[in-house]
Amino acid sequence: MITNDDGLVIPTLDDMLEAHERIKPYIHRTPVLTSRFLNEMAGCEMFFKCENFQKAGAFKVRGASNAVFGLSDEAAKNGVCTHSSGNHALSLSYAAGRRGVPCHVVMPHSAPEAKKAAVRGYGGIITECEPSTTSREEVFARVQAETGGDFVHPYNDPRVIAGQATCSREFLEQMEEIGQKPDMVVAPIGGGGMISGTCLTLSNLAPDVKIYAAEPVNADDAARSFKAGYIIADDAPDTIADGLKVPLKDLTWHFVSNYVTDILTATEEEIVEAMKLTWTHMKIIIEPSCAVPLAVILKNKDVFAGKKVGVIITGGNVDLDKLPWN
Structure with missing residues (x-):
């Protein structure tokens, strides 16, 4: 850990590497899946890092x-x-x-x-x-x-961010194993724990890979913060993506403001449609928050056209009695 001029305790690459060794007995090395149908629909080549298969059903x-x-x-x-x-x-x-x-x-x-x-x-x-x-x-x-x-803060904690950063390390290793390298990676953003971990790993191990964050329009405080240059926090946003309702904090803002290329948003209808497409064509269960990256890719095809895109599916804990298309 290092402490910057603002007094923030920031995790380093070494912290991520130590975290990976520490947690290996307690986590899965989750698979990377692809879908020809979704690739053709999006106009890019997507590689889905499936943390919905993680222990406890989520990257966290x-x-x-x-x-x-x-x-x-x-x-x-x-x-x-x-x-x-x-x-x-x-x-x-x-x-x-x-x-x-x-x-x-x-x-x-x-x-x-x-x-x-x-x-x-x-x-x-x-x-x-x-x-x-x-x-x-x-x-x-x-x-x-x-x-x-x-x-243990859900995201504004250097120990937590170092742990989340191990996801991108695995992803880079798995891409290398199949002879591929991503041009960009897209992950959901709420409080910013996963995106901060993604920034930590990629800025050190693959600094040429662009990092995009995906957020609901109905909880777009991170996107507005990104444009304004300072944190804007909504108290109680209303979105189906329940994991993305929390605001950025000072530590996650450090990573977002320094390493994220852009934050793109999707409507509730676009999120539900992306969730349904994933269930239908990839045959995997994902929760609404995890559908936001695919939703923004389909909405912004010009940004991702022809690229190799890593997509982090963050979890699969869904209330099956309250599916959004019922």
């Missing part, structure tokens, strides 16, 4: 595992705690369960029931809050004070 188990297993025994004695709309909550619960320490999570009452059930299944203890950033942080402050757990 990488960062959560790095944080949990990087704690000393003394620091871990009271367990860990966090606030999350779902995937970080269940990923941290998974990692804490593997280490045998408690995990307390604050979740909005509107979070998908499938994600709440997964948290409880991994042993996580849920305290519900209102679906706003303000409520989430207020309730969390009380829970942390009561439990004394180590706070």
Whole structure:
């Protein structure tokens, strides 16, 4: 870790490499899949890094595992705690369960029931809050004070970002194994944990690869921040992409503002259509947040035309009783 002039503790390439070794016993090396149909539809060659097949069903188990297993025994004695709309909550619960320490999570009452059930299944203890950033942080402050757990932020944590960065390292290795190199990589953006990890790895190992972030129009505070040059935070955006409702923070803004090429947005209808296309033609389950990259690629074909495009599918934890096309 290094500390910059603004006092931010920033993870380095060495932190990512150490994280990868630390978490290997607890994660999958997820596959990279392709679809000729979707390639022809988009006018580019896409390579989907499928974190929907990850342990706990989401990429966030990488960062959560790095944080949990990087704690000393003394620091871990009271367990860990966090606030999350779902995937970080269940990923941290998974990692804490593997280490045998408690995990307390604050979740909005509107979070998908499938994600709440997964948290409880991994042993996580849920305290519900209102679906706003303000409520989430207020309730969390009380829970942390009561439990004394180590706070593992869902994304604005250098340990978490170093863990998420291992996804792109694997992706580059897998592309090299098939004799390919991406021209660009597209990942969803909410708080910016995955995109920050992507920036960390690619800026060091493949600096010529362009990085695009994909965001819902209904929760486009990152896109507006990117254009304005400073963080703009919405308190309670309304989008089907429940994993992308949270705002950027200072650490993730560091990576976004320095390394992202552009942030592109998609409407709710475009996100649902991309999700449905993926289910239909790739035969895999992805959640709405993960459909946003494909949605923006299909919407901005001129940007990606003829390119080799890495697409990070971030998770597959879906409430099957509430599919968006029903």
